[in-house]
Amino acid sequence: MDAAISIKDLHVSYYGSEAVKGVSLSVDPGKLVGIIGPNGAGKSTFLKAMLNLIPRDKGEVKILGKSIKDVRKKIAYVPQRSDIDWDFPITVLDAVLIGTYPHLKVFHRPKKKEKQWAFACLERVGMQEFSKRQIGELSGGQQQRVFLARALAQQADLFFLDEPFVGVDVSSEETIVSILKELCTQGKTVVVVHHDLSKANDYFNELILLNKELIGFGTVEEVFKPEVIEKAYKGQFAFMKEIGVSI
Ligand code: ADP
Numbered sequence: 326m327d328a329a330i331s332i333k334d335l336h337v338s339y340y341g342s343e344a345v346k347g348v349s350l351s352v353d354p355g356k357l358v359g360i361i362g363p364n365g366a367g368k369s370t371f372l373k374a375m376l377n378l379i380p381r382d383k384g385e386v387k388i389l390g391k392s393i394k395d396v397r398k399k400i401a402y403v404p405q406r407s408d409i410d411w412d413f414p415i416t417v418l419d420a421v422l423i424g425t426y427p428h429l430k431v432f433h434r435p436k437k438k439e440k441q442w443a444f445a446c447l448e449r450v451g452m453q454e455f456s457k458r459q460i461g462e463l464s465g466g467q468q469q470r471v472f473l474a475r476a477l478a479q480q481a482d483l484f485f486l487d488e489p490f491v492g493v494d495v496s497s498e499e500t501i502v503s504i505l506k507e508l509c510t511q512g513k514t515v516v517v518v519h520h521d522l523s524k525a526n527d528y529f530n531e532l533i534l535l536n537k538e539l540i541g542f543g544t545v546e547e548v549f550k551p552e553v554i555e556k557a558y559k560g561q562f563a564f565m566k567e568i569g570v571s572i
């Protein structure tokens with residue numbers, strides 16, 4: 326069986342300054358993986374470079390044993406909130422309908438079948454009553470649910486979400502987590518950038534701990550240890566207290 330994600334020696338830099346240095350790892354299908362690390366650690370950069378959304382300096386990435394361009398339709402990506410233009414004039418239902426586009430034939434517009442499917446995805450995230458609203462009129466949690474619905478509409482095999490819980494209410498966070506866990510039980514692979522470590526234990530099977538370099542990778546039990554975490558968060562004592570590590 327091919328790995329869901331296989332990365333060899335990934336390097337990314339901005340204007341000559343390295344943001345991701347030599348990351349290699351492999352993730353099996355059906356896993357819920359958290360990417361953790363301090364602010365500016367290169368988490369978003371790593372995710373974008375993995376998905377070919379920004380250029381890499383070096384490195385090989387295979388998704389389901391293939392190069393990204395051959396499996397693009399199987400990948401759903403929900404960007405970080407700050408990367409999304411929330412003023413863009415689009416209704417909730419239309420935003421979700423975009424998720425069905427990869428399955429449409431060339432020059433075909435979404436019809437009744439696609440609209441029903443998009444609506445079903447909105448129901449799954451509890452946002453069906455908001456279908457006619459503009460996305461800019463929603464709360465953070467509602468916006469994140471809509472983006473998850475769009476990813477669901479795509480019927481992808483791999484889901485990549487960048488900080489989906491930032492600015493999100495508790496109930497939306499619970500809804501999103503339970504859907505992500507359910508996707509994994511269906512054999513889908515889910516990768517989530519998450520900077521708040523307090524829930525990492527409950528949410529993920531595996532953790533990728535980054536600070537430019539790969540500091541730790543493995544099961545939550547293997548990575549979520551003070552001596553490993555400390556390597557990524559050097560000197561950030563307040564943070565260590567926050568996660569209950571005695572110092
Ligand atoms: P994280 O998501 O872990 O907070 P990022 O991947 O956003 O980290 O950023 C990693 C580093 O790269 C930071 O130092 C950031 O300032 C820099 N960086 C990110 N995006 C750009 C960009 N478009 N141009 C230049 N530098 C960038």
Ligand code: MG
Nearest residue numbers: 368369370405
């Ligand atoms: Mg980021």
